[in-house]
Amino acid sequence: MIKKLYRWLYRVTSRPDERGECPGGRWQGAVRENTLGLCRGIRGKALEIGCGAGLFAIKLAAQEPVLEVWGVDNNEAMVKKAEARAAEKGLNNIHLAVQDAAMLSFDEGFFDAVICINLFVNMNIDSAALFLKYMMRVCRPSGRLIFEFRNSRNIFFVLKYKLARYYDDSAPYPLYAYDPERVEKVVKGLGLSIVSKKFVGSVFKYFAPIIIIEARKA
Numbered sequence: 777m778i779k780k781l782y783r784w785l786y787r788v789t790s791r792p793d794e795r796g797e798c799p800g801g802r803w804q805g806a807v808r809e810n811t812l813g814l815c816r817g818i819r820g821k822a823l824e825i826g827c828g829a830g831l832f833a834i835k836l837a838a839q840e841p842v843l844e845v846w847g848v849d850n851n852e853a854m855v856k857k858a859e860a861r862a863a864e865k866g867l868n869n870i871h872l873a874v875q876d877a878a879m880l881s882f883d884e885g886f887f888d889a890v891i892c893i894n895l896f897v898n899m900n901i902d903s904a905a906l907f908l909k910y911m912m913r914v915c916r917p918s919g920r921l922i923f924e925f926r927n928s929r930n931i932f933f934v935l936k937y938k939l940a941r942y943y944d945d946s947a948p949y950p951l952y953a954y955d956p957e958r959v960e961k962v963v964k965g966l967g968l969s970i971v972s973k974k975f976v977g978s979v980f981k982y983f984a985p986i987i988i989i990e991a992r993k994a
Contacts, residue, residue, distance in 0.1 A: 803977070804894045807924050807986060808832045810974050811893050814922055814990055818843055820888030823914060825849075825877050825907075826895040830858025830870075836891075837862070837870040846887070848875040877910045885916040892923045893988075897937075897951050904954070905962045912966065915993050921968065924988040928953040930978075933985050956987060967994050 808831060815822070815836055820843065824833045827847030837845040849855050852874045862870050875881060890911040896904045904925070911921050926933050930953070937951035963970060968991040975984035 803986060806976050807893050807988065808835065810976050810988055811891065811922060811924070812836060812839055814972070814974065814988065815840065815889070815891070818889055818920075820844070821846070821886065822889040822891060823848070823882070823887045824891045824893075825880075825911065826892055827858055827872065828854045828894075830861050830872065832891070832893060833858065833870060833872070834862050834865060834867065837867045838865060841869060843869060845870045846882075847872045848877075848880070850874065850876045877907060880910065880914055882914045884913055885919070886914050887919060888916060889920040889922065890915045891921075894924070896923060896925045896954070900952055901954050901958060901962065905966070908962070908966055908968075912968070912993055917993055919993050920971070921991045921993060922988065923991075924976075924986055925959055926951075926953040927984055927987055928955050930983050930985045959987075959989070963989065963991055968992065969994070 811832065812835055816839070818840055822836065822843055823846045824836070825848055827833045827849045828851070830847055833845055833847035837843065847855075847858060847870065849858070855872050855874050858872050862872065873881075892907065892911060896907070899907065904923075908921065908923070911923075915921055926937070928934055933953050937953060941949055960970065970989060971992050972990040974988040974990075975981045975986075976988060977985035
């Protein structure tokens with residue numbers, strides 16, 4: 777009964793064009809919309825790692841028609857879905873491929889912006905730090921890296937993820953939330969400078985469920 781209720785809530789809170797897709801849902805959609813705002817006016821080449829079914833990458837390509845957008849994911853079925861969605865939109869500035877983040881085929885510094893959203897929730901902070909290194913390698917000097925994380929100061933999200941296995945059997949476990957101070961230490965330790973932070977889901981920044989970081993590579 778709980779699982780059925782959760783699936784119903786998940787469906788009705790998803791945006792109409794994202795229902796039935798992974799990752800859909802209210803919070804994932806909010807992350808995408810806020811990240812699109814950060815990317816407004818961006819030029820050159822942008823990469824989304826972990827593009828899934830293309831929910832973000834395709835919207836970015838449509839929003840910024842002069843931007844060349846790449847999306848990669850290690851799930852071939854998801855990439856095929858993304859290709860079908862892009863074809864329906866008639867977009868010619870998006871390129872999709874099956875690739876693993878640790879073995880990206882792109883040259884060092886190839887992209888002006890590298891984006892990873894709705895993915896760090898599936899990895900611990902040490903794995904996320906390694907992932908940021910993969911992002912940095914393909915980002916040009918002074919280029920932008922954009923990522924988000926769930927805030928461990930928000931007790932609702934901490935409890936939500938601890939109990940998730942009881943109401944959602946589709947998500948990989950465990951799910952992670954990070955301490956913002958530790959995230960900042962990781963980012964600065966990699967030599968990145970934080971340009972902006974976007975707090976999603978609350979007017980109280982300290983307890984915001986989700987924080988989007990825009991960082992710049994030296």
